[in-house]
Amino acid sequence: MNGSPLSKWTLCxxxxxxxxxxxxxxxxxxxxxxxxxxxxxxxxxxxxxxxQAHLGKDNDNGARLAxxxxxxxxxxxxxxxxxxxLVSEDxxxxxxxATIVADKLIDQKVAGVIGHLNSGTSIPASKRYxxxxxxxxxxxxxxxxxxxxGFKTAFRIMTNDRQQGKVLGExxxxxLGAKRIAIIDDRTAYGQGLADEVDKAxxxxxxxxxxxxxxxxxxxxxxxxxxxxxxxxxxxVFYGGxxxxxxxxxxxxxxxxIKAKFLGGDGVQTAEFLKLAxxxxxxxxxxxxxxxxxxxxxxxxxxxxxxxxxxxxQTYAPYAYDAAMTxxxxxKKADSAVPAKYLTELPRVQRTGVTGNISFDxxxxxxxxxxxxxxxxxxKWEVLETVxxxxxxxxxxxxx
Amino acid sequence: xxxxxxxLINGLVLxxxxxxxxxxxxxxxxxxxxxxxxxxxxxxxxAMICLAVIGALAANGxxxxxxxIVALGLLxxxxxxxxxxxxxxxxxxRPLRRAPRLAALITAIGMSIxxxxxxxxxxxxxxxxxxxxxxLTRYEIGGAVITNLQIFIMILSCLLMAxxxxxxxRTRLGRAMRAxxxxxxxAGLMGINVNTIISVTFVIGAAxxxxxGVMVSAYYxxxxxFMGFTLGLKAFTAAVLGGIGNIAGAMLGGLLLGLIESFGxxxxxxxxxxxxxxxxxxxxxxxxxxxxxxxxxSGLLGERVVERA
Numbered sequence: 234m235n236g237s238p239l240s241k242w243t244l245c246x247x248x249x250x251x252x253x254x255x256x257x258x259x260x261x262x263x264x265x266x267x268x269x270x271x272x273x274x275x276x277x278x279x280x281x282x283x284x285q286a287h288l289g290k291d292n293d294n295g296a297r298l299a300x301x302x303x304x305x306x307x308x309x310x311x312x313x314x315x316x317x318x319l320v321s322e323d324x325x326x327x328x329x330x331a332t333i334v335a336d337k338l339i340d341q342k343v344a345g346v347i348g349h350l351n352s353g354t355s356i357p358a359s360k361r362y363x364x365x366x367x368x369x370x371x372x373x374x375x376x377x378x379x380x381x382x383g384f385k386t387a388f389r390i391m392t393n394d395r396q397q398g399k400v401l402g403e404x405x406x407x408x409l410g411a412k413r414i415a416i417i418d419d420r421t422a423y424g425q426g427l428a429d430e431v432d433k434a435x436x437x438x439x440x441x442x443x444x445x446x447x448x449x450x451x452x453x454x455x456x457x458x459x460x461x462x463x464x465x466x467x468x469x470v471f472y473g474g475x476x477x478x479x480x481x482x483x484x485x486x487x488x489x490x491i492k493a494k495f496l497g498g499d500g501v502q503t504a505e506f507l508k509l510a511x512x513x514x515x516x517x518x519x520x521x522x523x524x525x526x527x528x529x530x531x532x533x534x535x536x537x538x539x540x541x542x543x544x545x546x547q548t549y550a551p552y553a554y555d556a557a558m559t560x561x562x563x564x565k566k567a568d569s570a571v572p573a574k575y576l577t578e579l580p581r582v583q584r585t586g587v588t589g590n591i592s593f594d595x596x597x598x599x600x601x602x603x604x605x606x607x608x609x610x611x612x613k614w615e616v617l618e619t620v621x622x623x624x625x626x627x628x629x630x631x632x633x
Numbered sequence: 634x635x636x637x638x639x640x641l642i643n644g645l646v647l648x649x650x651x652x653x654x655x656x657x658x659x660x661x662x663x664x665x666x667x668x669x670x671x672x673x674x675x676x677x678x679x680a681m682i683c684l685a686v687i688g689a690l691a692a693n694g695x696x697x698x699x700x701x702i703v704a705l706g707l708l709x710x711x712x713x714x715x716x717x718x719x720x721x722x723x724x725x726x727r728p729l730r731r732a733p734r735l736a737a738l739i740t741a742i743g744m745s746i747x748x749x750x751x752x753x754x755x756x757x758x759x760x761x762x763x764x765x766x767x768x769l770t771r772y773e774i775g776g777a778v779i780t781n782l783q784i785f786i787m788i789l790s791c792l793l794m795a796x797x798x799x800x801x802x803r804t805r806l807g808r809a810m811r812a813x814x815x816x817x818x819x820a821g822l823m824g825i826n827v828n829t830i831i832s833v834t835f836v837i838g839a840a841x842x843x844x845x846g847v848m849v850s851a852y853y854x855x856x857x858x859f860m861g862f863t864l865g866l867k868a869f870t871a872a873v874l875g876g877i878g879n880i881a882g883a884m885l886g887g888l889l890l891g892l893i894e895s896f897g898x899x900x901x902x903x904x905x906x907x908x909x910x911x912x913x914x915x916x917x918x919x920x921x922x923x924x925x926x927x928x929x930x931s932g933l934l935g936e937r938v939v940e941r942a
Contacts, residue, residue, distance in 0.1 A: 284857060286758040420912050446902065447912035451863070453853040456643040457898035458911045464636040477760045477855070484854045489639070490771050490778040509762045509855055 271313040273570040274320050275300065275557065276338040278331070278348035278358070281323035284451070284477045287505055287547055289350055292372055293321050294543040295553030296347045303561050310570055317561070324354045326450075328422075335361040343367065344570045347556045350549070352376030352394075353422035359387045367572050368579055370560055372552035375499070375522060376426040380596040388579060388593055390552045390559065390586075392522035392602030394423070397498060398430020400604040400620050401471065401520050405431070405496055406440035409518065411469035415444040415462045415493070417455070417482070419474035424450070427498045428473035443467055450475060455482045459489055467493040475500040480509030487513050494518065502607050502614060503548050514609045518617070523588050525605050525616045526551065531587035555586035635776025640899045641892070642774075646783045646852070648891020649790035653845035654868030655875065655883035656797060657838030663878040664814045664834050666734070670741040671721050673865015674748035675714050675839045679846030680856040681752055683710040684761050691764060699766030703851070710843040717748075718839025719832055727828070745865075752858040760855045767851065786848050793841060794884050800837075801880060810834060814878075863915065870922040876935020885933060893917050 277296045279289035300319045308315045320343055324331040331354035338346060339361060346362055346369045349355045355374035362369045363384035371379065371389045375397060380387055405411045414435050418428035432442050443465045446458045459482070462470065470486065470493050472479050479501040486495060495517045497506075502519035510517070526532040526546065535551050543550075563582055567575035583592050592600045606617040654676055661669040683706035690702045725740040770781040801807035812820040813830045821827045849864065850856040867890060875886025898914035925932060 282753075282758050284758070284760060284859070420910075445907070445910075447910040449912050449915065451859075452912075452914065453855065453860070454647065454894075454914070456647075457640060457895045457914060460636060460639045460643060460895075461899040461902070461911075463639070477857075480760075480762075481853045481855060488769060488771065488778070488780050488782075490773075505759070509760055511762060511765045511854075513765075 269313050271310060271315045271570070272318060273310075273315055273564075274318050274341060274343045275560065276341075276343040276346040276348065277319055277321045277553070277557075278324050278334055278338070278346060278354070279321075279350035280326035280354075281321065283325045283327075285326045285350070285475060288373075288503070288549065289323070289326070291547035291550045292348065292350050292553040293319075294539070295372070295550030296557045297321075298539060298542065298550075299554045299557035299561075303558070308561065308565065310564060310568055315570065319557075324349055324351075324358070326351050326354060328353050328357050331355070331358040332361055334358070339365040339367060344564070344572055344575075345369065345560045347372060347553055347560065349374065351421065351423055352379055352426065355379050355387075356382075356422055359384055362386050366576070368560065368563075368576050370556040370579075372556040373499075373549040374423075376422045377430075378422065378426065380598050384597075385580075386576065388597040388599075390556045390588065390591065390599050391549070392604055393598055394427045394430050394498075396602060397520055397522055397604050398427050398432075399434045400606070401427075401496060401498065402431040402434020402436075402440070403438045404518075404520075404606060405469050405471065406435055406438035409469060409494055409496070411467075411494060412440055413443045413466060413468045414440050415446070415465065415467040415470045416442055417446045417448060417458060417462075417470065417472050417474075419450040419452075419478055420447050421450050421474070423500065424473035424475075426473075428471065431471050431473065448474070448478060450478065452478060453481050455485050456489065459485055459491060463489055463491050467491070469494040469496055471496045472501065473498055476503045476506035476509060480506050480514070483510045483517060484513045499548065504545060505547065507609065507612060507614070512612075514612065516609060518606060518608045519614075520604050520606050521548070522602055522604055523552070524603050524619060525607070528605075528616075528619065529588050530585055530590075535587045551587045555588050555591060558586060559584065559591055636899075638775055638777035640895045642777055642779050642783065643899075644892035644895030645888065646786055646891070647895060648871075648888035649787050650845050650848055650852070650887075651864075651868050651871045651890050652884045652887025653790050653793060653841050653848075654864060655871040655887045656794070656880065657842050658869050658872040659875070659877055659880060659883040660834050660838050662872070663880075664810065664831060665726070665730070665737075666878075667726060667737050668741060668869065668877075669721070669726075669835075669838075670738070670865065670869075671725070671744035671748055672838065672842060673861035673863075673868065674745050674752070675717055675721070675861070676842040676846040676849070676864055676868075677752060677856070677858065677861030678717055678748065679710040679714045679843030680850035680860065681756050681761070681846075681858070682713045682843075683707055683847040684763060684850060684856050685756070686710070687764060687766065691766075699768070703766055703847075707844065707847050710847050711840050714839040714843035714846075715836045718835040718842075721839075722832055722835040727831075745862075749858060749861070756858060758858065760857045763850050763854045763856065782851060786852060789844065789848070793844060797837070797841070798880060806830075806833065867918045870918045870925075873932055874921055874925050876932025879932065879934045882932055882934035889933075890918055890921060893921060 279292040281289045300317045322334040324334045335358040352374040355371045363386045375394045418424040444462050497519040499521040502521040563578040564570050564575045566578040605619040607614040657672045686706040686709040725744045729737045809825045871886035871890040872883045875882025897917040898911045
């Protein structure tokens with residue numbers, strides 16, 4: 234046996250295992266250095282590669298801005314000066330990678346997580362954070378299911394899809410005067426969830442859903458789907474999904490000569506959509522949770538700071554900023570960055586962020602979130618109106 | 634009825650794009666018995682280079698003639714893709730020509746990943762928009778709508794395919810290509826420069842792919858570093874459906890696949906009562922691939938390949 238490859242490998246493995254274990258220990262103790270400075274890691278997860286990378290980078294930058302400001306202001310927890318470090322990870326907007334990345338962050342002993350960007354990734358990842366007892370604040374996941382799981386670690390800073398879908402469906406029927414409505418979604422947790430809520434709201438408002446069609450979040454060809462919708466003579470087409478699909482869909486609506494109006498959610502209400510759909514974007518209507526950046530309490534100032542450093546804001550950067558600020562706020566109140574300690578402070582947070590007043594309801598949803606409707610006029614998103622939400626009023630299981 | 638016509642038009646346009654890409658797969662397979670999995674990425678490069686050139690020209694105020702700008706972009710895309718096609722063969726396939734077939738398959742996949750990542754590094758990860766340079770005109774045919782762009786795509790595809798058929802059937806170069814496909818060593822003994830012929834095959838395939846890439850990006854209005862992957866797989870399916878190695882088969886397979894997808898996505902919801910939805914659009918191609926491989930591995934027009942002694 235001696236010297237056989239097997240035993241060599243076993244030895245190697247044992248050695249590697251031992252050294253890894255040692256490394257882990259070392260890292261843990263290294264968080265408090267000689268000078269008494271405490272290093273606190275905060276995770277940030279969003280798609281940094283792939284078709285949604287522009288949105289992911291936006292969230293990353295938003296959180297980074299917050300962390301840098303917090304570090305500059307000098308925070309002390311438990312008598313020690315704290316240096317916050319943002320650990321950004323890429324989940325590629327893919328639920329499979331989301332859990333892998335979540336495990337990675339948990340292994341790195343992050344104190345909390347800002348993210349994930351998508352609902353489809355936030356939901357599976359939230360289970361891991363819940364098991365590890367790590368608080369998570371998503372700046373942009375809007376699917377109802379995310380906070381409906383009863384995890385006391387899951388929070389969000391953005392109004393959910395029940396609220397947004399309701400506003401969109403009612404708006405389509407009552408304000409845009411559409412009777413016959415076709416609904417398409419991309420079958421992601423976000424797109425499907427939002428489309429289902431729009432479906433309900435349209436019916437509740439007296440409209441008729443004449444078609445439910447589906448695509449994927451990687452498609453660019455919708456001609457077949459739109460052709461079968463065309464046969465049903467829609468007044469309005471609603472798309473639950475992202476800008477990269479919404480833009481070619483609008484173009485293809487035009488090329489098929491369908492006169493129906495086009496309505497989308499926050500995945501469509503982006504600068505990228507305007508770029509991709511170009512002239513065809515005109516008179517498209519879409520909603521976004523929250524207030525328009527100009528109307529946010531700290532919107533103007535944030536926009537200035539952000540654009541000076543990173544360039545144009547895509548969508549959710551202010552929410553990522555607020556999520557990071559809120560998390561650190563709870564840490565300050567608890568005077569600790571230990572998840573179990575400041576987690577009890579999070580539900581009690583009361584603060585005015587960039588995006589508005591931030592406090593959480595029993596599920597972890599932001600209270601009284603707003604929905605704003607926009608329309609493309611002369612190549613720009615113009616605010617139509619803001620509807621104040623009642624996201625906090627949704628009956629729910631009490632949060633333990 | 635108008636809906637049927639409309640789906641037919643959608644399918645034919647999509648199919649003629651698939652056919653153009655499928656030609657690249659089938660030509661290379663015909664001559665080397667190698668699946669050039671990097672071919673889809675060449676298509677993507679075509680689209681990206683065209684958009685880069687268009688962007689550069691438009692930025693320099695050359696907005697005089699949209700059609701001219703697009704034509705210049707297309708020519709640049711063809712030129713660069715031909716070079717890429719040539720290089721792929723020289724770098725990835727020629728050194729392995731006598732190696733076991735598995736090795737060539739692996740370099741093909743490797744090449745595809747290299748090209749994809751190169752494009753990601755050059756142009757980033759975002760979707761790139763095709764600027765609205767071409768005025769869109771719609772024509773009504775019995776309730777169905779066809780745009781000038783769709784007509785242009787179909788005509789250009791047909792012309793290119795006809796040109797390719799003529800080249801292969803009627804010219805000396807074509808005869809040399811057919812001879813090389815039949816028996817490489819003997820073609821060499823007859824005074825044909827086999828290496829040149831193989832390079833030419835790759836270059837022609839890449840040129841067709843470039844045109845297809847530009848057409849796809851103009852048609853859907855955007856391009857992306859990942860777009861070649863699915864397109865390549867579907868075109869490969871089209872080539873297998875028609876009988877891989879068979880030029881006419883690739884055209885037939887492409888058109889059929891376009892129609893299957895179009896009708897499938899358009900009617901599956903109604904046919905299955907909502908049990909299966911239109912998001913299965915991309916699945917049809919691979920379902921077809923499996924069916925063909927199970928029931929008619931040689932494809933519709935392909936002949937059974939006899940293993941050479």
